[in-house]
Amino acid sequence: MTTYYFSLLLVFGSLFTGIIWAIDHWVWKPKRMEKIRAAEAQSGVKLKPEQAEQLAPQSGLADFAQAAFPVLFVILILRSFLYEPFRIPSGSMMPTLLVGDFILVEKFRYGLREPITRKEFLYTGRPKRGDIAVFKYPVEPDLDYIKRVIGMPGDRVTYTDKTFYVQPQCLPNCDGVEPIVLQQEFQTEGEFYQQQVPVRRYTETSTDKTYDVLVNPRVNIHSDSFVWNVPEGQYFFIGDNRDNSIDSRYWGYVDEDLLVGRAVLVWLSLEFERDPNSWLPSWVPTKVRFDRLGRIE
Numbered sequence: 188m189t190t191y192y193f194s195l196l197l198v199f200g201s202l203f204t205g206i207i208w209a210i211d212h213w214v215w216k217p218k219r220m221e222k223i224r225a226a227e228a229q230s231g232v233k234l235k236p237e238q239a240e241q242l243a244p245q246s247g248l249a250d251f252a253q254a255a256f257p258v259l260f261v262i263l264i265l266r267s268f269l270y271e272p273f274r275i276p277s278g279s280m281m282p283t284l285l286v287g288d289f290i291l292v293e294k295f296r297y298g299l300r301e302p303i304t305r306k307e308f309l310y311t312g313r314p315k316r317g318d319i320a321v322f323k324y325p326v327e328p329d330l331d332y333i334k335r336v337i338g339m340p341g342d343r344v345t346y347t348d349k350t351f352y353v354q355p356q357c358l359p360n361c362d363g364v365e366p367i368v369l370q371q372e373f374q375t376e377g378e379f380y381q382q383q384v385p386v387r388r389y390t391e392t393s394t395d396k397t398y399d400v401l402v403n404p405r406v407n408i409h410s411d412s413f414v415w416n417v418p419e420g421q422y423f424f425i426g427d428n429r430d431n432s433i434d435s436r437y438w439g440y441v442d443e444d445l446l447v448g449r450a451v452l453v454w455l456s457l458e459f460e461r462d463p464n465s466w467l468p469s470w471v472p473t474k475v476r477f478d479r480l481g482r483i484e
Contacts, residue, residue, distance in 0.1 A: 319334070343358060368393075
């Protein structure tokens with residue numbers, strides 16, 4: 188089930204149970220109480236709770252709505268406007284986020300949006316350079332993607348020899364504007380592999396943040412430069428796993444209307460790697476990675 192259909196289910200579930208609860212509270216319950224008072228007046232004896240319930244029972248539908256509405260409504264508010272959980276399905280954000288990480292995304296960071304149409308009704312902010320953000324995939328908006336923001340509206344982004352250069356908010360004329368260089372400092376090699384090739388881990392620094400990225404030395408370094416001019420109201424996203432990420436280098440920019448929220452916390456991390464001869468199903472985790480729990484940088 189996509190996040191859109193889950194949101195739709197929450198909205199209509201809350202609406203339906205809320206209407207039933209309201210009808211019961213303002214219409215059906217007074218009629219039940221009137222019936223109980225009439226019986227007490229006729230008998231001259233106050234009925235016990237179980238006797239009153241037997242005489243004028245609450246319907247099963249109303250009982251369900253009374254129990255379900257508060258739960259659904261709280262989940263709807265939390266998930267739509269505060270925090271939403273996501274699971275990392277691919278390795279495009281390694282080493283920052285691994286397959287099997289479960290994260291919390293701050294929904295209110297980039298504006299409050301109506302949960303079905305996603306129309307913004309309250310501006311609260313926009314991404315900052317270096318944020319890890321969840322957004323709707325521009326090619327297929329039903330899908331959620333997660334990448335790192337490096338290009339802001341009005342920026343010119345240049346990619347040469349596996350290094351990004353960002354001239355901030357200089358469009359339409361960027362001549363003479365000093366670029367921000369996403370400088371990389373080598374850390375280790377062989378901690379991670381891609382198709383049996385050890386990849387290199389670098390610490391990358393911009394003016395705003397410091398974080399780690401992976402680079403595959405077997406992937407050719409292009410001497411040509413690739414340039415993107417980020418339009419107003421749009422953002423340029425890349426994966427931290429630079430040579431194993433389908434990102435803005437391939438499908439372009441992300442409109443601010445597609446923003447979902449900022450990734451802030453790994454609240455659970457499960458390992459699924461196992462021996463090929465293991466009898467356990469592939470969806471059964473092999474361990475909990477407690478060392479990965481905490482805030483996302």
